[in-house]
Amino acid sequence: MSTMIVVNLPVQSAAALAVVMLATLCGTAAGQAFAGREKLRAHSNEFRQEVIRVTDGVYVAVGYSASNVILIQGDSGSIIVDTGSNPQEAREARAAFGNLLGGPVRAIIYTHGHPDHTGGATVFAGNDNPDIYSHQLLVEGAPDIVRGRRDGGDQFGMRLPDALYINAGIQLQYGRVTPPTREGYVPPTRTFSGDQLSLTLAGVRLQLLHTPGETRENIAVWLPDKRVLMPGDDFYRAFPNLSPIRGTRLRPPEVWIASLDKMRDLGAESLVPGHMRPVMGADSARTALAEIAHKRSVGEGPLLFGDAGTPGLPSTVGAPEAIGADLEKRH
Numbered sequence: 001m002s003t004m005i006v007v008n009l010p011v012q013s014a015a016a017l018a019v020v021m022l023a024t025l026c027g028t029a030a031g032q033a034f035a036g037r038e039k040l041r042a043h044s045n046e047f048r049q050e051v052i053r054v055t056d057g058v059y060v061a062v063g064y065s066a067s068n069v070i071l072i073q074g075d076s077g078s079i080i081v082d083t084g085s086n087p088q089e090a091r092e093a094r095a096a097f098g099n100l101l102g103g104p105v106r107a108i109i110y111t112h113g114h115p116d117h118t119g120g121a122t123v124f125a126g127n128d129n130p131d132i133y134s135h136q137l138l139v140e141g142a143p144d145i146v147r148g149r150r151d152g153g154d155q156f157g158m159r160l161p162d163a164l165y166i167n168a169g170i171q172l173q174y175g176r177v178t179p180p181t182r183e184g185y186v187p188p189t190r191t192f193s194g195d196q197l198s199l200t201l202a203g204v205r206l207q208l209l210h211t212p213g214e215t216r217e218n219i220a221v222w223l224p225d226k227r228v229l230m231p232g233d234d235f236y237r238a239f240p241n242l243s244p245i246r247g248t249r250l251r252p253p254e255v256w257i258a259s260l261d262k263m264r265d266l267g268a269e270s271l272v273p274g275h276m277r278p279v280m281g282a283d284s285a286r287t288a289l290a291e292i293a294h295k296r297s298v299g300e301g302p303l304l305f306g307d308a309g310t311p312g313l314p315s316t317v318g319a320p321e322a323i324g325a326d327l328e329k330r331h
């Protein structure tokens, strides 16, 4: 086996990958005995289904799909940030919002183009004909997932038997219940290039900030009046997935860190990521962004991504044990 991932952080997507890879490739008791298994099992609690009130007029549906769906209430309708993976799961999220989703959907915002964020748009668009916003790089970029069918299945554990499956690290599952589909995708109708776009939708002031990290086109959605930051997939309660085994482009750490710093400077009072539960409180939000950005430099410690076969990826990416401890504490 030429690919090896060794991880000792308690809660993170790389741990999920390691479990998936070991279980898939080994299928043995040794694979199942991987030390992080029980912690990963406890981590599934992160994805329990709930509509969480972030602040007045902002709600997030966690656990209904692989990614979160965020609802912003305006005075003449609603704004949706990310839409879930497919129409079936989007319908579940929509139903969970219930009466909170009042009036027409005026706009849908894609934080980035990954299928788990863009695959449920038809459900939220309905007959409301909303504008669909994204960064221009979402529509003009070349396809990023070059080995999706082959290695994406492994990355998300799609083919693992139930007895071996725990969760997919930053989501409970992707592609296991409903096979990947693009039938719920609606292409963006309004895009912007450059650093940012300021706009008012349904009476709500928003800024869309270009914050490349997990993807080149990732944007953060910032509500200056409510001090809510939606960073897309640039932040999750996990070590950044710098080199996914499904063969996406390397995600340069220095670019990602610059985006995290930009977001931290906003002074958010809540952080509502694309996966997992929100981080509430200004201190927690600032600390969370700072820790992910600045404790993950190369060569500092025991987090190891082995040779994942990606040109340009250091054979060892280190991070201090403190990250793991801090993540565990916050959990």
Ligand SMILES: [Zn+2]
Pocket: 067, 114, 116, 117, 233, 274, 275
């Ligand atoms: Zn995502």
